[in-house]
Amino acid sequence: MKIRIFCSAAAVLSAGLLLFATTLSAAEEKLRLTGSGASFPFPLYSLWFKNYSRAHKGVNIDYQAKGSGAGIQDFINGTVDFAASDAAMKPEEIAQVKRGAVLLPMTAGVIVLAYNLPGNPKGLKLPRDVYPDIFLGKITQWDDPRIKAANPDLKLPSLPITVVRRADSSGTTFVFTNHLSAISPAFKAGPGAGTTVTWPSSDKFVAAPKNDGVSATIKQTPGAIGYIEYAYAIGAKANMAELQNKAGKYVAPGPESGASTLSNVQLPENLIAWVNDPEGDRSYPIATFTWMMFYKDNGNPKKAEVLRDVVEYCLTEGQKSSAKMGYIPLPEKVVEAVRTASKAIQ
Secondary structure (H helix, E strand, O other): OOOHHHHHHHHHHHHHHHHHHHHHHHHOOEEEEEEEEEOOHHHHHHHHHHHHHHHHOEEEEEEEEEOHHHHHHHHHHHOOOOEEEEEOOOHOOOOOOOEEEEEEEEEEEEEEEEEEEOOOOOOEEEOOOOOOHHOOOOOEEOOOOHHHHOOOOOOOOOOOOEEEEEEEOOOOHHEEEHHHHHHHHHHOOOOOOOOOOOOHHHHHOOEEEEHHHHHHHHHHHOHHHHHHHHHHHHOOOEEEEEEOOOOEEEEOHHHHHHHHHHHOOEEEEEEEOOOOOOOOOOOOEEEEEEEEEEOOOOOOOOHHHHHHHHHHHHHHHHHHHHHHHHHHHHHHHHHHHHHHHHHOOO
């Protein structure tokens, strides 16, 4: 009887060790990819990476929305497998990446001016010489004559304007301030353009981190206005202003008007292009591509193969989710250019 018990216990122990070894081996074989950067595309990227990981059991992708500036720094430091930025990368930043860099536009979107006013008035129109002055601190009241002149049918309150801007180094700030600098000489000479700028010193300028932080602050602050990505505004059910474009037309933000803005963009060889003040009656004034950054030399053929496959997934299945989540699907000519460029990921 003792021999039988001993053999049985040994068999159980052996089976347990085998199961542990098998589990450990599976865990070791699972490829974990980490990325960081832009919060602008985070809702879409989060869905893409979740679905890809679900369909590929041997791969797990973790992406943290830390802001474009932080993502670029992580990429330069080599602490991630890939990164993302709405501000792409400057030549001097790319030069710091010893393993080489491949920048790929993976989606696009529009930046909106979301606002919070008593009575929840919709359809606010902001002229192109007005909204830069709001962000310069020159227009400080909602019932300012210049705002009222563009909105004769709205009851605008006698309420101070609270400007909500990004606290972190941000690609959204980069795109927004480049647009303001393109249409306002005063803004260009003042805060200027960048991932961070020196905003007017005022207690009516409030800083918040990332797109979701700005969005939440606008929702919590009567009289607030701030710049956020369209998908965040939709998620927060925020009111969005119609902006006057270069043709003098007021255009509501959305994937369609954003696609009109980007429809005639000719991407150069490095796949980085900006449209700071678009032409066209139907063009929304502030639209941009957003980029993922990969290493040319990943030091691991298997990892490189998976990264290329992730790109292909994002260009095909991933694009099907873009419009319904508030982003702009990439035009086919851009998809083909990205697919070709992704071959450099080795």
